[in-house]
Amino acid sequence: MTTPLLGLDKVSKLYKRGGLLGREEFRAVDDVTFHIDNNEPQVFTIIGESGSGKTTLARMILNMVRPTAGTIFFKGQDLASIRGGGARRRFMKEVQPIFQNPFEAFNPLKRVDRYLFMTAKNFTDARSSAQHEAAADAALNKVGLSLGEVRGRFPHELSGGQLQRVAIARALIPGPSMIVADEPVSMVDASLRMSIVNLFRTLRDDLKVSIIYITHDLATAYYVSDRIIIMRKGEVVESGPARTVLENPQHSYSQLLKSAVLSPDPHGHGVLIGDSAASQQARASPHPHVSSSEPQVR
Amino acid sequence: MVHIPASSVRDSSHVLETHDLRAYYRMKYFGIDREVRAVDGISMHVRKNEIYGIAGESSCGKTTFIKAIAAAIRPPLEIVAGHVKYSFIKDGLYELPAAERSAIRWRHLSYILQGSMNVLNPVRRIHKTFEDFAFRHMHLGRAEFDLEVKRHLERLRLPAEILHAYPHELSGGMRQRVCIALATLCKPEFIIADEPTTALDVVVQKDVLAMIRETQTEFGSSMIFVTHDLTVHANVTDRLGIMYAGRLVEEGRTADVFSNPMHPYTAHLIASLPKIGDTQPRSALSGSPPNLADPPKGCRFHPRCPLAMEICRHENPALTMLAEDHRVACFAASTKVQPSKDGEQGEMKTLEVVR
Ligand SMILES: Nc1ncnc2c1ncn2[C@@H]1O[C@H](COP(=O)(O)OP(=O)(O)OP(=O)(O)O)[C@@H](O)[C@H]1O
Numbered sequence: 001m002t003t004p005l006l007g008l009d010k011v012s013k014l015y016k017r018g019g020l021l022g023r024e025e026f027r028a029v030d031d032v033t034f035h036i037d038n039n040e041p042q043v044f045t046i047i048g049e050s051g052s053g054k055t056t057l058a059r060m061i062l063n064m065v066r067p068t069a070g071t072i073f074f075k076g077q078d079l080a081s082i083r084g085g086g087a088r089r090r091f092m093k094e095v096q097p098i099f100q101n102p103f104e105a106f107n108p109l110k111r112v113d114r115y116l117f118m119t120a121k122n123f124t125d126a127r128s129s130a131q132h133e134a135a136a137d138a139a140l141n142k143v144g145l146s147l148g149e150v151r152g153r154f155p156h157e158l159s160g161g162q163l164q165r166v167a168i169a170r171a172l173i174p175g176p177s178m179i180v181a182d183e184p185v186s187m188v189d190a191s192l193r194m195s196i197v198n199l200f201r202t203l204r205d206d207l208k209v210s211i212i213y214i215t216h217d218l219a220t221a222y223y224v225s226d227r228i229i230i231m232r233k234g235e236v237v238e239s240g241p242a243r244t245v246l247e248n249p250q251h252s253y254s255q256l257l258k259s260a261v262l263s264p265d266p267h268g269h270g271v272l273i274g275d276s277a278a279s280q281q282a283r284a285s286p287h288p289h290v291s292s293s294e295p296q297v298r
Numbered sequence: 299m300v301h302i303p304a305s306s307v308r309d310s311s312h313v314l315e316t317h318d319l320r321a322y323y324r325m326k327y328f329g330i331d332r333e334v335r336a337v338d339g340i341s342m343h344v345r346k347n348e349i350y351g352i353a354g355e356s357s358c359g360k361t362t363f364i365k366a367i368a369a370a371i372r373p374p375l376e377i378v379a380g381h382v383k384y385s386f387i388k389d390g391l392y393e394l395p396a397a398e399r400s401a402i403r404w405r406h407l408s409y410i411l412q413g414s415m416n417v418l419n420p421v422r423r424i425h426k427t428f429e430d431f432a433f434r435h436m437h438l439g440r441a442e443f444d445l446e447v448k449r450h451l452e453r454l455r456l457p458a459e460i461l462h463a464y465p466h467e468l469s470g471g472m473r474q475r476v477c478i479a480l481a482t483l484c485k486p487e488f489i490i491a492d493e494p495t496t497a498l499d500v501v502v503q504k505d506v507l508a509m510i511r512e513t514q515t516e517f518g519s520s521m522i523f524v525t526h527d528l529t530v531h532a533n534v535t536d537r538l539g540i541m542y543a544g545r546l547v548e549e550g551r552t553a554d555v556f557s558n559p560m561h562p563y564t565a566h567l568i569a570s571l572p573k574i575g576d577t578q579p580r581s582a583l584s585g586s587p588p589n590l591a592d593p594p595k596g597c598r599f600h601p602r603c604p605l606a607m608e609i610c611r612h613e614n615p616a617l618t619m620l621a622e623d624h625r626v627a628c629f630a631a632s633t634k635v636q637p638s639k640d641g642e643q644g645e646m647k648t649l650e651v652v653r
């Protein structure tokens with residue numbers, strides 16, 4: 001057996017939460033074990049309830065948070081043994097994050113292109129600022145942007161989707177072997193979403209990058225993933241090949257998830273399950289006739 | 299000051315009307331002026347008791363439009379032209395002095411900002427934030443208030459314990475629900491929600507959408523619901539406006555827009571919805587999203603449009619009523635669609651913005 005790219009062995013994370021007095025121990029991640037092979041790059045998807053520990057798991061894999069129990073190995077190395085700036089940097093070059101919320105990931109007072117230049121400076125051989133710019137531009141091109149569009153802009157000057165693409169571009173600069181992407185597409189529209197997950201495929205197939213893809217979107221998960229785990233309350237409730245699991249979920253929570261996916265078929269006047277009869281009646285009352293009050297079309 | 303056209307006050311059943319609204323970001327960068335025309339001539343209305351949806355790709359100007367109607371304008375964003383009129387205020391929003399304008403925002407509007415989950419005060423426990431925001435407005439005793447808050451959280455599937463937590467101790471989805479709870483607790487007249495459910499799992503999302511819908515019907519509020527997620531629109535909104543590059547390109551009853559999209563961009567959006575079971579590579583729209591600092595002339599969609607004709611390169615199609623309650627801005631949709639008089643160089647009624 002070859003050494004896996006990533007291995008999690010009985011990993012748990014306990015947090016203390018609550019009021020000053022009643023601080024409760026709380027298992028954000030509970031005894032999670034899985035591994036990702038090294039010989040076959042893959043898209044490994046984590047899906048699950050909001051608050052089920054996905055981000056916590058991602059932070060542990062990125063070595064930003066220490067597990068309370070259990071071990072995480074990256075290419076055979078126990079993350080707990082990574083000490084010192086050099087070792088840390090080597091690890092960060094290999095495993096790059098894309099965070100849940102682009103607005104959170106960027107400092108509002110710092111121009112976004114700085115992040116790209118800094119990453120090029122810290123993690124690549126590029127030495128001159130012209131080389132940094134070239135690296136940034138090449139990475140941006142991979143995500144459908146260009147340096148011209150983002151140069152000099154602050155995070156609030158870009159929309160959520162643009163910012164998320166910048167975040168992905170930044171993660172690509174060091175040439176990582178694994179990317180941990182926490183809800184990278186939740187801010188972007190369906191069409192861009194497809195282009196981003198298509199990008200993941202390309203990264204996997206052409207650049208041999210494995211991707212941990214955390215998402216609430218079952219459709220893109222099905223479309224892009226090789227393997228999947230489904231989490232609830234810190235635990236993995238189901239895991240397996242993505243298509244098999246999503247086509248035929250076994251655990252009751254996985255089934256619930258699948259059944260809750262909203263259908264894109266028009267339900268007409270916003271009829272949502274859970275809408276009370278009274279509200280439907282209220283809604284049936286005729287709207288005043290439109291054309292008379294329509295703003296004039298010239 | 300600008301004269302408000304009579305048409306904008308005629309029908310009281312419109313809670314909100316915008317007329318030729320233009321909001322640009324005006325910046326100087328290395329001495330060069332740059333103008334991002336994020337909202338460029340939007341005329342629409344929201345009726346009493348309806349949920350009006352706005353969809354469109356990332357960076358088409360949805361959030362900017364929302365900022366403009368919520369009086370959340372800060373430099374470099376400027377209202378360059380147009381009107382915003384609410385039924386519950388006598389004057390147009392931008393005809394009011396700035397101080398009054400923000401008072402209106404607090405009194406009548408409830409605004410769920412995009413990414414607002416990140417603006418929760420990091421050093422205050424959640425229950426403090428609820429007190430800061432809502433206690434004064436609710437006119438309830440302490441115990442009743444606490445009970446009401448807990449009940450409301452329950453509807454959003456949040457356990458009461460989170461009230462003792464600090465924001466960083468909650469997951470993204472939990473924080474997002476806290477923001478929705480804050481915005482809906484006081485039974486506002488008009489709710490403006492910008493991508494409020496992006497961080498939620500599908501099970502919770504469904505409940506939260508149902509809650510939003512119920513709150514809205516129960517209190518008779520009207521709502522603008524912005525999301526790029528068309529499946530959410532299919533399930534919650536009554537009418538839907540599709541934005542492209544700062545303009546409204548199609549608008550109609552949600553069901554009609556889905557069953558009979560008349561603008562090629564809308565048709566593309568609907569066709570590209572991924573479904574579970576798809577593994578075929580799907581094509582994204584060719585070409586890149588328009589640069590709003592230098593938008594294409596004519597119909598802004600023309601560089602990416604499969605149906606583009608000569609006229610599309612020069613003229614901006616006016617948003618035209620083509621069927622009952624269904625407006626479209628596309629020359630290919632009907633010969634009734636004429637070039638808009640407010641073309642790129644068209645005269646612009648500049649509005650004096652009181653800062
Ligand atoms: N720093 C922290 N201190 C205390 N509790 C925390 C901390 N970070 C996370 N938690 C708790 O751990 C649980 C898991 O959180 P996590 O952010 O991992 O969830 P998630 O699966 O990413 O959810 P979402 O889908 O909403 O983003 C939550 O109940 C959260 O409140």
Ligand SMILES: Nc1ncnc2c1ncn2[C@@H]1O[C@H](COP(=O)(O)OP(=O)(O)O)[C@@H](O)[C@H]1O
Binds near residue numbers: 334355
């Ligand atoms: N504060 C700002 N300063 C300058 N430009 C901005 C600012 N906010 C947004 N923009 C630009 O305005 C356009 C529309 O953005 P936005 O309204 O956030 O889009 P959406 O909400 O549809 O994704 C984008 O081109 C974006 O880069």
Ligand code: SF4
Binds near residue numbers: 563
């Ligand atoms: S007006 Fe022309 S370019 Fe614009 S959407 Fe219609 S056909 Fe396409």
Ligand SMILES: [Mg+2]
Binds near residue numbers: 056100470
């Ligand atoms: Mg998370």
Ligand SMILES: [Mg+2]
Binds near residue numbers: 160360
């Ligand atoms: Mg937005």
